[in-house]
Each structure stands twice: as C-alpha cells, then as structure tokens.
Amino acid sequence: MSYFDNGAQYKCSQCGRKFPITEIHYLCEDCGRNWQTGTPLTGVLETIFDYDLISEYLDTIEPDWSLLSAIDNLYFPNYPVGKTPFVYAQDLSNEHNLYIKFEGTNPSGSLKDRASFLVVAQALQFGNKEIVCASTGNAASALASVCAAARIKAIIYVPASAPRAKLVQMQLAGADVRKIDGSYNDAFAASIEHTKKHGTLNRNTSYHPLTIEGKKTVSFEIFQQNNFYNPDYIIVPVGDGVILAGVYKGFCDLFQIGVIDRLPCLISVQAESSDAVNRYIETGNYSDAENPTTLADSISVKTPANLYMAAKAIKQTQGLTVTVSDEEIFPAQKEMFRKTGIFAEPAASASMAAYTKLKSVLEPDSQVVLLVTGHGLKDIESIPDE
Ligand SMILES: *Cc1c(COP(=O)(O)O)cnc(C)c1O
Numbered sequence: 001m002s003y004f005d006n007g008a009q010y011k012c013s014q015c016g017r018k019f020p021i022t023e024i025h026y027l028c029e030d031c032g033r034n035w036q037t038g039t040p041l042t043g044v045l046e047t048i049f050d051y052d053l054i055s056e057y058l059d060t061i062e063p064d065w066s067l068l069s070a071i072d073n074l075y076f077p078n079y080p081v082g083k084t085p086f087v088y089a090q091d092l093s094n095e096h097n098l099y100i101k102f103e104g105t106n107p108s109g110s111l112k113d114r115a116s117f118l119v120v121a122q123a124l125q126f127g128n129k130e131i132v133c134a135s136t137g138n139a140a141s142a143l144a145s146v147c148a149a150a151r152i153k154a155i156i157y158v159p160a161s162a163p164r165a166k167l168v169q170m171q172l173a174g175a176d177v178r179k180i181d182g183s184y185n186d187a188f189a190a191s192i193e194h195t196k197k198h199g200t201l202n203r204n205t206s207y208h209p210l211t212i213e214g215k216k217t218v219s220f221e222i223f224q225q226n227n228f229y230n231p232d233y234i235i236v237p238v239g240d241g242v243i244l245a246g247v248y249k250g251f252c253d254l255f256q257i258g259v260i261d262r263l264p265c266l267i268s269v270q271a272e273s274s275d276a277v278n279r280y281i282e283t284g285n286y287s288d289a290e291n292p293t294t295l296a297d298s299i300s301v302k303t304p305a306n307l308y309m310a311a312k313a314i315k316q317t318q319g320l321t322v323t324v325s326d327e328e329i330f331p332a333q334k335e336m337f338r339k340t341g342i343f344a345e346p347a348a349s350a351s352m353a354a355y356t357k358l359k360s361v362l363e364p365d366s367q368v369v370l371l372v373t374g375h376g377l378k379d380i381e382s383i384p385d386e
C-alpha cells in the first residue's frame with residue numbers, strides 16, 4: 001500500500017474523539033484517564049479509514065488487504081503471518097456446512113501472531129527498539145517470535161504458571177521473560193507500570209489499539225477463502241475479547257467498503273470459570289470472573305480487557321454466548337483431531353465444544369466457521385490421560 005493514504009486514524013470507542021495514527025496512542029486521553037488496573041479498559045481506540053477512497057482502489061478479484069492496514073506495508077516485518085488454512089470439516093457435522101479456520105499454522109502457533117505483527121510494524125516505523133507486553137502465554141510467544149524476526153527486544157510479563165511450551169518459545173526467541181508469581185491481571189498491571197516508567201512501546205491486548213487491527217485480518221482471509229461470501233456464524237473463543245472484537249472489526253471494514261451487506265452472526269465461547277464477557281452480555285452487569293480455574297489457559301481471564309467492544313460485537317451481529325466446561329473442551333479437542341487431523345490447544349478447542357452444545361439452535365444447513373485459535377502442541381500437559 002506504500003504511497004497510498006488510506007486516511008487511517010484512531011477514534012475513541014466511547015466518546016468518538018480522534019487521534020492521529022502518526023503518534024503512539026493507547027487509551028483515549030479522556031475516557032481512559034480514570035481507568036484503574038484490574039478493571040476492563042475504558043476508552044479503547046478503534047481505527048477508522050477513508051472507506052470511500054479504499055473501495056475505489058480495492059481490486060475485488062485479487063484484493064490487497066493492506067489497503068485496510070493502519071501501518072503501511074513498507075514497515076511489515078519479514079515474518080510469514082496468516083494465510084492459514086480454511087478447511088471444510090465434513091465429518092464434524094451433519095446439520096451444517098462446518099468449516100475450520102486453523103490459526104495454529106501461524107509461525108508461533110496462534111492467532112496472536114497477527115496482533116504482534118502489526119505492533120512490531122509500528123515499532124519499525126517509529127524506530128522503537130523494545131516492546132513490552134503482558135500475556136497468558138500466546139501473545140508473548142507471538143511477540144517474542146515477531147520481535148526476533150525484526151531484531152527488536154521483547155520484554156514479557158507472564159504468569160509463572162503459563163504452559164512450558166509457551167515459556168520455551170519466549171525464552172528461546174531471545175525475549176526478556178519476567179515471570180510473575182500471580183495472575184495474568186498482575187502481569188498486565190506490571191507491564192503497564194513498565195511502560196509508565198521507561199516509555200517502552202506496550203503491546204498489551206486492546207490497550208494498544210493495533211492489536212485489534214492485527215487480529216481483524218483473519219476476517220479478510222475467511223471472506224476471501226470462502227469465495228467472497230460471508231459465513232452465517234463464526235464461533236470465537238473469548239478471553240480478553242480482542243479476537244472477537246477483531247473479527248467483528250474485519251467484517252465491519254468489509255461492510256464499510258461495500259463488499260458485504262450484512263455481518264456474520266458472532267458466537268462468543270468462554271470457559272465456565274472465566275465467563276465475565278458472556279455474563280456481561282447476558283445480564284448487562286459486570287463483575288470479574290471470580291476464580292478462573294479452566295485448563296484452557298489462553299481464555300483464563302479474570303478481568304477481560306476488551307469487555308465493552310466484545311459485547312458490542314455480539315449485540316451488533318445478533319450474536320450468541322455459550323459457556324463450556326473443561327469436561328466439554330477436552331473431548332471436543334479429541335473429536336476434532338480424530339475427525340479432521342487438526343490438533344488444537346484447549347482454548348482453541350472451545351469453539352468445537354461450543355458447536356456441539358449449540359448446534360440444535362443454529363439455522364439448519366447454514367455455514368458455521370469454528371475459529372481454531374492455536375495449536376495443540378502449545379499445551380500438552382493439561383490434556384487428561386486416555
Ligand atoms: C488469546 C487467545 C484466545 C482469546 O483471545 P482474546 O482476544 O483474549 O479473547 C483464544 N484462543 C487462543 C489460542 C488464544 O491465544
């Protein structure tokens with residue numbers, strides 16, 4: 001997209017105030033000012049574009065999706081993100097046209113590569129030499145990997161309890177890994193503190209608006225791999241709610257440039273013990289997930305950072321919420337592996353568990369996409385013995 005001004009700017013999702021994309025911004029200076037660590041983020045920034053101009057330039061037969069990128073592709077790191085398989089999973093359903101979008105083939109093994117990729121691109125544009133982030137595991141292994149490709153230093157705050165494979169990825173990629181004897185919430189707070197003290201670029205999910213923009217690219221791929229049709233339903237595993245908001249943003253962008261005329265219905269799947277987003281959508285009242293004990297570590301979140309945007313994505317798409325237990329996740333992991341050859345980590349298997357639970361209420365013969373967010377080899381310790 002070099003030399004093409006797509007009009008990208010940040011816009012506060014709450015008050016609408018705009019901020020230039022040529023500067024680093026996290027939360028809205030008004031709505032995010034009183035945000036307290038340990039509560040869902042307020043004033044999360046969206047990225048908007050000059051959609052009329054983009055629709056004029058976009059080749060609809062071989063689209064260059066970087067026209068819808070907040071960072072010029074001139075700065076993209078040399079790292080093979082995305083272009084993940086979109087597979088017809090015939091043997092998993094008699095009732096629906098079921099497809100799997102398998103994000104486990106990203107280089108670090110999860111969809112998080114998409115978010116890290118764009119934040120690293122911004123660092124390359126602005127000349128930042130270090131990036132800090134908090135993570136349940138995958139965001140950090142993705143950041144460490146993309147940073148290695150870009151020769152940038154990654155500083156990572158992560159709960160010491162993160163699965164070993166993820167910790168190994170970070171360490172071997174050369175990141176500065178700071179294990180926190182506490183929860184993901186504590187790691188989040190520590191990384192924000194780090195940025196306040198040292199001014200380091202912060203990749204925390206949804207705190208940095210480009211994490212949402214990076215994740216939205218999965219929607220462009222689904223749309224294109226689906227022969228430029230919208231699926232009817234997309235089932236998305238939800239922790240902080242950034243993947244869900246990203247998937248929604250991708251389809252909203254497609255709607256804005258006029259290539260689709262409706263949005264797919266989005267389904268939020270959460271773990272029983274980590275259900276703060278779903279409860280908020282269902283009741284309109286927020287409270288933390290009291291004690292997230294799920295073994296699906298990537299969706300084990302007490303205080304979802306991107307609560308409000310995730311809730312909007314469900315409301316605006318007439319979406320659904322569903323909650324699954326670990327006793328449903330592990331059999332779903334096995335079933336998907338045995339019937340498709342796709343091995344998903346526990347959090348990523350939640351979309352299969354959700355499908356099994358929900359299939360009787362989904363429109364018969366409709367097209368359903370399971371977003372399978374990460375690779376099974378990421379976490380084998382948690383899998384129960386046969
Ligand atoms: C991060 C992650 C999720 C949840 O994404 P959020 O943006 O936190 O909702 C789901 N699955 C996998 C494999 C992940 O790494």
Ligand SMILES: [Zn+2]
Pocket residue numbers: 012013014015016017028029030031032043
């Ligand atoms: Zn605002």
